[in-house]
Amino acid sequence: MKCVLGIAITLAVLGVGALLFAWSGIYNIAATKPHWGITHSFMEMLRDRSISVHSDDIGTTDSDDAKLMEAAFIHYHEMCRLCHGAPDYQPEEFAKGLYPPPPSMISGHVQEERSQAEIYWIVNHGIKMTGMPAFGPTHSDSELYGLVALTMEIPQRSPEEYRRQVQKMSSEGGGGHGHGSEPPAHGETEQEHH
Ligand code: HEC
Structure with a gap:
């Protein structure tokens, strides 16, 4: 019983910690800042296993x-x-x-x-x-x-x-990236500019 309570408290603390971390804005979400090695490996595993399954x-x-x-x-x-x-x-x-x-x-x-x-x-x-x-x-x-x-x-x-x-x-006048018989989407038609 004590063990279960201990695990529950640890998970709750971790959850609150994660929330505080996100809310604080400390995390740098810039595309110019690469992931840490460990995050990168985790994301790759997540992606590759998900795609495979x-x-x-x-x-x-x-x-x-x-x-x-x-x-x-x-x-x-x-x-x-x-x-x-x-x-x-x-x-x-x-x-x-x-x-x-x-x-x-x-x-x-x-x-x-x-x-x-x-x-x-x-x-x-x-x-x-x-x-x-x-x-x-x-x-x-x-x-x-x-x-x-x-x-x-x-x-x-x-x-x-x-x-x-x-x-x-x-x-052949292609390149408009048409979809079969669909009419061209707005903006895909050639327009004359005066
Ligand atoms: C706006 C940019 C963009 C366009 C347009 C785009 N892709 Fe991608 N594609 C990406 C990015 C970014 C990734 C890498 C995702 C990652 O690393 O998990 C990717 C990943 C992929 C992958 C997996 C590669 C791997 O590592 O195994 C395939 C396959 C793929 N794209 C095919 C296509 C095809 C086919 C098209 C056209 C129909 C296309 N993509 C159009 C950005 C694009």
Whole structure:
């Protein structure tokens, strides 16, 4: 009985301590101030285990649907590239100020370390408290599968091939990052400025 009471008091003190710590504002939440090593390791474990467990029952298929892959390319170039880069394209300036930093998609490390199911889950749901957005709310399942298939391939694309596809995309009037038959969202249409 004494032992249970002791544990309860310790937990209560720890809880109040944590509340006081948060309320005091001592903690520096700046993106320019990296986590301590131990916090970083804890966050990585939290993220990796969560992704692994939540993506466990996702099935994946290889996409050889040319139309889907073309659409995925537009999506990748218009969105993912800005943070993760692409062959011959550096991430945008703002992405260099994100913490945690978006990993490169051209080095091949992400594709080696994560399964397709995990990448699908990440792209679908995003990752809390990082700059990684959830694309599930704005993209269909097949668009997401296309994106995953393309992400797996990105490290094998040569800069020439990638550039050629960007040129093809712009010459076909693509690049507007449309979603099938949806009308363009406000602001995506070209407007004349006088
Ligand atoms: C606004 C910036 C931003 C955009 C846009 C973005 N990401 Fe991310 N992404 C991140 C950040 C930041 C992380 C790192 C999160 C972390 O370290 O936990 C990340 C992580 C990931 C990961 C996990 C990487 C790993 O370490 O295993 C994958 C996969 C991924 N993004 C794919 C994509 C794809 C595909 C797109 C486009 C549909 C995309 N991201 C768009 C910022 C972005």
